[in-house]
Amino acid sequence: MxxxxxxxGSPGRxxxxxxxxxxxxxxxxxxxxxxxxxxxxLYAAVLRGHAVDAEGEQRAVAxxxxxxxxxxxxxxxxxxDDWRPRERQRLARSMKxxxxxxxxxxxxxxxAYAAIGSSDTPDASSEDKGRPTPTADAPDRPATGPSAGSGxxxxxxxxxxxxxxxxxxxxxxxxxxxxxxxxDSTAWERLVAEAGGADKVAAYCAEQLAAATNEPGKKAxxxxxxxxxxxxxxxxxxxxxGSDAAGSGTSGSDASGSGTSGSDTSGSDTSGSGNGAExxxxxxxxx
Amino acid sequence: MHxxxxxxxxxxxxxxxGDEAAFTIMYRLVQPGLLGYLRGLVGDDAEDVASDAWLExxxxxxxxKGDGAGFRGWSATIARHRxxxxxxxxxxxxRSSALEQDVLDLPGPHSTHDxxxxxxxxxxxxxxxRGLPRDQAEAVLLRVIxxxxxxxxxxxxxKRPGAVRTASYRGLRRLAxxxxxxxxxxxxxxxxGESK
Numbered sequence: 330m331x332x333x334x335x336x337x338g339s340p341g342r343x344x345x346x347x348x349x350x351x352x353x354x355x356x357x358x359x360x361x362x363x364x365x366x367x368x369x370x371l372y373a374a375v376l377r378g379h380a381v382d383a384e385g386e387q388r389a390v391a392x393x394x395x396x397x398x399x400x401x402x403x404x405x406x407x408x409x410d411d412w413r414p415r416e417r418q419r420l421a422r423s424m425k426x427x428x429x430x431x432x433x434x435x436x437x438x439x440x441a442y443a444a445i446g447s448s449d450t451p452d453a454s455s456e457d458k459g460r461p462t463p464t465a466d467a468p469d470r471p472a473t474g475p476s477a478g479s480g481x482x483x484x485x486x487x488x489x490x491x492x493x494x495x496x497x498x499x500x501x502x503x504x505x506x507x508x509x510x511x512x513d514s515t516a517w518e519r520l521v522a523e524a525g526g527a528d529k530v531a532a533y534c535a536e537q538l539a540a541a542t543n544e545p546g547k548k549a550x551x552x553x554x555x556x557x558x559x560x561x562x563x564x565x566x567x568x569x570x571g572s573d574a575a576g577s578g579t580s581g582s583d584a585s586g587s588g589t590s591g592s593d594t595s596g597s598d599t600s601g602s603g604n605g606a607e608x609x610x611x612x613x614x615x616x
Numbered sequence: 617m618h619x620x621x622x623x624x625x626x627x628x629x630x631x632x633x634g635d636e637a638a639f640t641i642m643y644r645l646v647q648p649g650l651l652g653y654l655r656g657l658v659g660d661d662a663e664d665v666a667s668d669a670w671l672e673x674x675x676x677x678x679x680x681k682g683d684g685a686g687f688r689g690w691s692a693t694i695a696r697h698r699x700x701x702x703x704x705x706x707x708x709x710x711r712s713s714a715l716e717q718d719v720l721d722l723p724g725p726h727s728t729h730d731x732x733x734x735x736x737x738x739x740x741x742x743x744x745x746r747g748l749p750r751d752q753a754e755a756v757l758l759r760v761i762x763x764x765x766x767x768x769x770x771x772x773x774x775k776r777p778g779a780v781r782t783a784s785y786r787g788l789r790r791l792a793x794x795x796x797x798x799x800x801x802x803x804x805x806x807x808x809g810e811s812k
Binding site: 364367368370371372374375376377378379381382385386388389390392393394395396397401402403404405406407409410411412413414 | 631632634636639640643644647648649651652655656663666667670671673674675676677678679680681682683685686687689690693736737738739740741742745756759760761768771785788791792795
């Protein structure tokens, strides 16, 4: 509106109305007030009568002391308590948003970095060639050196192929089948979907495990192009299966887990699935 | 807007860290305006309401965020809530026109600015303000006596700054007339007349 003057005028400023004479209002008031002067007049009049109330001051200070000593002053700021200038409120809010985005980025970046690190261990795999590797006569730990090596080379670096993923889930499935809520997790739902029904999982898994054990390298190579469409979902399922089943697994521990297992390529599959099964068991114990 | 806002902001910050002396400084800087505002709202009960308000201010001080000017707005909001509670309890409304005529007789219609300034007592000034419609009275009190800018006064009142500016402007014009002095706005076209 037009009353900028009341906001911008300096209180107490006096001036003679420039039009006072020209208007020929000799009979009117001799002195004219502008808004600032009127405000100053009011302010002075109202505050002139103010007497310091020592008793009230003492009460207020006592209340302050009591609140301070009781720790009440650490209470959280509500929206109505925030009287910072608007720009600064906005800045604080956008800083908060930026910070959380940054933290989320760090977390995701860390996961990605750990995943890259886990596949980037050619020395370890060559070392491990000398070691005895589990063979077909050890059905509990059927993953073999060649399977892991060729799978890692042919599939996406750092991620198990869909076939390996399925094997890992199948092995875990064997251990937790029919028990507890671990069966409700997303990973299991995927496995059931892959198998084509809850009752077919056992048969499906048996087939997968047998295939992986008998012709491990070939199986991994064949399944990778065939399952391209599912590849991503399969991988993300593998990422989640650990944390889902464990219920307490963080992405950090997940990443470090795959990092360690990655340094031992021949065992990577086995230890990965072992972790998955343990996690599933842990989750079940919690439940 | 207010001369002591820097000092007040520093005192508030120190009081929030537990400095009792700073709280006393804070109290002395804010209480006069707060009490003037409350006297305009609840009359003679203002001291009691102010006391209640200060208990809440002392308790919630840690929650406050802002500078000296912000603290005036925050404390005025608390005081206003206590005043409205009080009015609801007492079913008392701010006295209005009963004394208006007496007050208007006191500063003569032709008194000069200086005479008006000298003769206008605290009680007369407050009665004049109380004679205004409620929204105008509150706007004038918050802006002139408490020392808030339009956006802050609007936040205290839960209104838009434009509405508070208008109310404050109309209230001041009305007061000027009642005081028997001519405000610049009486001359209309020169500055602010378009809002008539």
